[in-house]
Amino acid sequence: MNTEKILLDHGSGGKISHALFADLILPLFDNPELSCQDDGAILDFEPGRLAFSTDSYVVDPIFFPGGNIGDLAVNGTINDIAMCGAVPKVISAGLILEEGFLLKDLKIILESMASGAKKAGVKIVTGDTKVVPKGKADKIFINTSGIGILPSGIHVSGNNAKPGDQIILSGTLADHGIAVLTAREGLSFESDIQTDSAALNTMTRQIIESGCDVHVFRDPTRGGLGTTLNEIAVQSKVGIKIYEPSLPIKGSVQGVCELLGFDPLYIANEGKLICFTSKQDAQKTLEIIQKNEFGKDAAIIGEVTHTDPGVVLLQTAIGGVRLVDMLTGEQLPRIC
Template identity: 65%
Template sequence: MKPDKILLDHGSGGKISHSLTADLLLPAFDNPALAMLDDGAVLDVPAGRIAFSTDTYVVDPIFFPGGSIGDLAVNGTVNDVSMCGAVPLFLSVGMIIEEGFPMADLERVVAEMGQAASLAGVQVVTGDTKVVPKGAADRIFINTAGIGMLREEVDVSGANARPGDAVILSGTMADHGMTILTQRQGLSFDSDVRSDSAPLNHMVADIFGTGCDVHVLRDPTRGGVGTTLNEIAGQSQVGVRIHEARLPVRPAVAGICELLGFDPLYVANEGKLLAFVPADQADGVLAVIRQSPYGKDACIIGEAVDAHPGRVYMQTRIGGERIVDMLTGEQLPRIC
């Protein structure tokens, strides 16, 4: 009889480990490289440049409106690889599971990873599962690493912003972070606040499809748009000016932020990107982003400038200017 909870045996490397792999993981991630069951996957790649990225997901709760730790772990790494200007192809999955974790929850997490991988068009080709005794970890943590092929001629980096670039944000801010917060606190707002967890690789393909000379792509996750813009300003040594009136936030999310004292500029997103592109190409890029299912609220929120190199500053609604610093302190542990 199949156990209804994860046992230490499931991480032993022995018989029960093998049955977990064969019965649950192989079907969910079905592909020939994984099915070889060797110590690693062997993959054909053309000559060129690859992008390689990793992220670990410790989000609490593991299921939330709009997503779960499963699709987050796939989307997050798909997006990090995409932000390098690459086409994500292959993922690894490393899971740490607490003894006693319900098998039904694991099945749901794994199924959602498989669906997210299908949606993004990537393959989970190698993996590892560890089980730790009860109390040594909180339910489940998932690491993914991802490999993608760089598009030829593409050179995007946080260091490539240039004065004159338009700064495009692909949609509303703070949806993911505020969803996690309200779930965790057991706050029940009568609203449709949902995580924006989404794969951005198809949107990125459409952006490059315009022929635009994209300078920077970055997804504003932990630390939010404010912190990510500071990273870019610092790496590129440009100033970044943003306009408060243009910053897109859903009214329900804005309301919760205001009630709880959070600035949406610093709250995590999981399905948004920032793009720095030459100003004269920005409208074309914006048009294709808005055609994406995840980009209908995209807008130009600001521009890179010569002034204040390395700093981000905001033109406020009332016509003033203020510095937007990097996040200091931790707002929300285990947000992703």
């Protein structure tokens, strides 16, 4: 398989397509719904509210320290469902492959998807594979959609932040964005920074089951913490104040940000959540998050205010205050 490549025939729907599914995909994703090989998966859910989400993954490079596009595609959609307060159950996987893509790389990515889904207790029940001519896509694009079940009485939403709420961040900032950046061609950093890509559905379930008064869950992915907090401030029509000294960030990540002139507030995370809770439940929620395998560095980083609706302010270490605006365009490295 080392030199075998994806051919246009792999997406033809014919014998080679079927062989790819039967020999590679089905054994890895193995579950009864997928094994039926019908046009769609038949799902048996109790009546009630569902959460449904979709996301596409086009990360470059596709392999980066600590993960690959497959991990992201599974964890990302699981997290989108989990941030609705739901328990993710099933996801779909649509693959768009570039002609000439190495089969061994596809296998690694599919294995990551399978193990990620298994670890999170989610099944990949339906999917699709298309192949486009060389140059018409960049190696591999993945779309995943997911469905989760909402426990009764749960209403978490970006609209629900309330003055007085405490804001908890589940771990260190900017690990994923910087890990991907250091793996990009032309940037020859040597560092130990790895992606934080992780499924957070266990963490959200533990918080919800504790009965803590949670108002908002959100994962600060593209655009980073700064952009996500702005979205919530606008949605909920509240002010948000965060405290710079409380923001958890690894020294190595801070170092790369300093060198390149990046603000870690705007760098993507793929295994972190922010959680708004009422003041009286904040400490209990923090302790639950810190006990989770992905939350040991969690901290209370700020609060919701009555003043300045729609605005996010940062209190700096020296006691100054400044605006945290939404990200404008892609952050670019500085010159000197």
